Amino acid sequence: xxxxxxxxxxxxxxxxxxxxxxxxxxxxxxxxxxxxxxxxxxxxxxxxxxxxxxxxxxxxxxxxxxxxxxxxxxxxxxxxxxxxxxxxxxxxxxxxxxxxxxxxxxxxxxxxxxxxxxxxxxxxxxxxxxxxxxxxxxxxxxxxxxxxxxxxxxxxxxxxxxxxxxxxxxxxxxxxxxxxxxxxxxxxxxxxxxxxxxxxxxxxxxxxxxxxxxxxxxxxxxxxxxxxxxxxxxxxxxxxxxxxxxxxxxxxxxxxxxxxxxxxxxxxxxxxxxxxxxxxxxxxxxxxxxxxxxxxxxxxxxxxxxxxxxxxxxxxxxxxxxxxxxxxxxxxxxxxxxxxxxxxxxxxxxxxx
Numbered sequence: 001x002x003x004x005x006x007x008x009x010x011x012x013x014x015x016x017x018x019x020x021x022x023x024x025x026x027x028x029x030x031x032x033x034x035x036x037x038x039x040x041x042x043x044x045x046x047x048x049x050x051x052x053x054x055x056x057x058x059x060x061x062x063x064x065x066x067x068x069x070x071x072x073x074x075x076x077x078x079x080x081x082x083x084x085x086x087x088x089x090x091x092x093x094x095x096x097x098x099x100x101x102x103x104x105x106x107x108x109x110x111x112x113x114x115x116x117x118x119x120x121x122x123x124x125x126x127x128x129x130x131x132x133x134x135x136x137x138x139x140x141x142x143x144x145x146x147x148x149x150x151x152x153x154x155x156x157x158x159x160x161x162x163x164x165x166x167x168x169x170x171x172x173x174x175x176x177x178x179x180x181x182x183x184x185x186x187x188x189x190x191x192x193x194x195x196x197x198x199x200x201x202x203x204x205x206x207x208x209x210x211x212x213x214x215x216x217x218x219x220x221x222x223x224x225x226x227x228x229x230x231x232x233x234x235x236x237x238x239x240x241x242x243x244x245x246x247x248x249x250x251x252x253x254x255x256x257x258x259x260x261x262x263x264x265x266x267x268x269x270x271x272x273x274x275x276x277x278x279x280x281x282x283x284x285x286x287x288x289x290x291x292x293x294x295x296x297x298x299x300x301x302x303x304x305x306x307x308x309x310x311x312x313x314x315x316x317x318x319x320x321x322x323x324x325x326x327x328x329x330x331x332x333x334x335x336x337x338x339x340x341x342x343x344x345x346x347x348x349x350x351x352x353x
Contacts, residue, residue, distance in 0.1 A: 006104065007195070007206055010070040013052075013109045015116050015197070018080060018102040019060040026059055026097055032087060033138045036061070039082050041153035047075040050155045053117035055139040057127070062120045064113070076102050105191060106206070108198025114162055116197070118181045125182060133178055141178065146171035 020026040027033050033056050040063070044051055050066040065072065084097045107116055121144075124136035133141040134148075142148030144156045146168065163173035191197050196206060 006073055007106050008067070008070045008072055011066070011068055012070060012072065013064070013066045013107045013113055014072055014104045015107055015120070016063040016065055016072075016076065016102055016104045017060060018076075019099045021096045021099045023059055023099075024097075026061070026087070027056065028091060030137075032090075035086055035090075036083055037151045037153050039079060039086070041151070042082075043075050043079045044153055046078065047071050049075055050158075051140075051153050052113065052155060052159060053120045053140045053144070054154065055120045055123045055136070057123060057129075057138075062123060064107075064117050064120060066109070072104060076104075104195070105188075106196045106198075108202040111199050111202070112187075112197050114159065114177070115181075115187055117159055118178050119187050121178060122181055144171070145175045145178070 018026075027036070036056060037054075040051060040054070043049060047067070048069050048071075050068070051063060052066060053062075053064040055062040065075075067075070080098050080102065087097055088094055107113055117140075121133050121136075121139045121141035124130040124139065125133055130136045133139065134145065140150075140154050140156075143150035143154055144159055150156060160167060160170040160174060163170040163177070187197070192203055196203055
């Protein structure tokens with residue numbers, strides 16, 4: 001099952017959603033709604049969170065959370081876990097309430113936070129459960145707009161501060177801002193890597209947070225290869241006229257940047273089986289080179305053929321390591337040469353021959 005990559009740091013702001021298991025309701029009455037907000041208040045206090053907006057629907061919820069201490073995952077385990085326990089105890093049931101993992105989109109505060117907060121409180125209008133946002137009781141709109149009492153879990157100072165210093169005027173401007181958003185396009189069209197909403201410079205600042213995750217297959221490739229070049233840049237027309245260069249670039253697109261063979265074939269307007277055959281040819285050549293290098297380094301490292309097969313089978317080095325080694329014949333292979341560590345990783349005794 002794919003697991004999302006969580007980017008956490010002090011001061012990060014997120015749009016968080018969690019849905020009911022099998023789209024079932026996560027609340028049954030007003031007391032459940034109130035209980036959820038009370039638990040959110042406790043989590044805010046314990047983990048030093050700031051909740052800028054919320055909208056609780058029948059089978060899911062939306063939160064806009066700022067984490068001064070970079071601890072979203074810890075707080076979400078507490079929030080969903082305690083609410084599930086309370087819900088099950090009250091309604092005499094067992095099992096999960098929420099479907100899988102929660103979804104969190106990292107938000108650039110300066111450029112997108114206001115828009116995301118507006119999106120949240122307009123959910124009942126989009127779902128046709130209310131004609132106006134103030135008609136939905138369980139969102140933060142009424143409290144922020146000055147039309148209702150604020151729950152202690154909510155922090156309205158930042159939002160209202162964007163509309164002026166005088167509270168009444170700020171509330172009026174906020175109401176106009178929200179109503180102007182009815183019918184506008186979906187803000188999530190601009191999300192990058194399934195998890196980041198912000199301007200170009202903001203995304204660039206986050207590159208270091210995803211380094212080292214490229215080889216973890218459980219994480220969606222859109223997150224593992226954040227800011228990867230588009231296929232038009234990797235397979236530009238001048239290069240693909242030369243078959244050798246084209247094949248090299250196809251391998252780079254698949255192995256380095258995480259594109260599927262289907263995506264590459266579609267871009268090059270070739271049949272999928274053709275792209276697959278090219279990849280097989282490329283790896284056949286690489287394995288042939290690897291065997292030749294095995295023969296060269298056997299006397300130095302004490303390799304046996306079974307050791308080589310085991311390393312390939314158990315992925316003791318990555319394809320990227322293999323590619324770097326093939327292109328630099330004067331370096332030793334990128335493997336663990338310690339016999340005890342190899343025995344531990346392979347699960348059986350390592351014997352050189």
